[in-house]
Amino acid sequence: MRIGQGYDAHRLVPGRPLVLGGVTVPSEKGLLGHSDADVLTHAVIDALLGAACLGDLGALFPDHDPRFGNISSLTLLREAVQLVKDNGFTVINIDATVVAQRPALAPYREEMQRNLAACLGAGAVSVKFTTEEGMGFSGSGEGMAATAVCLIGSL
Numbered sequence: 001m002r003i004g005q006g007y008d009a010h011r012l013v014p015g016r017p018l019v020l021g022g023v024t025v026p027s028e029k030g031l032l033g034h035s036d037a038d039v040l041t042h043a044v045i046d047a048l049l050g051a052a053c054l055g056d057l058g059a060l061f062p063d064h065d066p067r068f069g070n071i072s073s074l075t076l077l078r079e080a081v082q083l084v085k086d087n088g089f090t091v092i093n094i095d096a097t098v099v100a101q102r103p104a105l106a107p108y109r110e111e112m113q114r115n116l117a118a119c120l121g122a123g124a125v126s127v128k129f130t131t132e133e134g135m136g137f138s139g140s141g142e143g144m145a146a147t148a149v150c151l152i153g154s155l
Helices: 041-053 073-086 106-120
Strands: 002-014 018-020 024-025 029-031 089-099 124-130 141-155
Touching: 002 041, 018 041, 024 106, 029 073, 041 073, 041 089, 041 106, 041 141, 073 089, 073 106, 089 106, 106 124
Parallel strands: 089 124
Antiparallel strands: 002 029, 002 141, 018 024, 089 141
8 A cells, every 4th residue: 555645736817717626617717727727636646646656747747748738637637547557556545625715616526526536446535625714825816726645555
């Protein structure tokens, strides 16, 4: 068994869709990034790669590579899961937290969990939400962050 942890943060800007866990959430602002900037999925990818000692999101899918421009992070997650499997591991569970002041994200939790679970091949996917009570970059609405922890085991 191996444990990995991941973290990601992106700035909020007008004119971009807000995508979290593969779900487009109605919002005045979206996350800025080379891909769809899905901080939740990015944190999950980094947790998986870390657990398997396979580097990180930026090394595998660099932001200077045009192949990854505006790509769905769920596509990147599927590739990362395959790499983890190719290295002899299976995903057991994921526990992730999105840090955002607004919009309210709880109505989208089940769809986010389903999307991630479908890519991971794991039924044990937990997604939680919290605010920073008006403090920090997420509290001020400047950006969002996410953390994730995963457990993988040998095939």
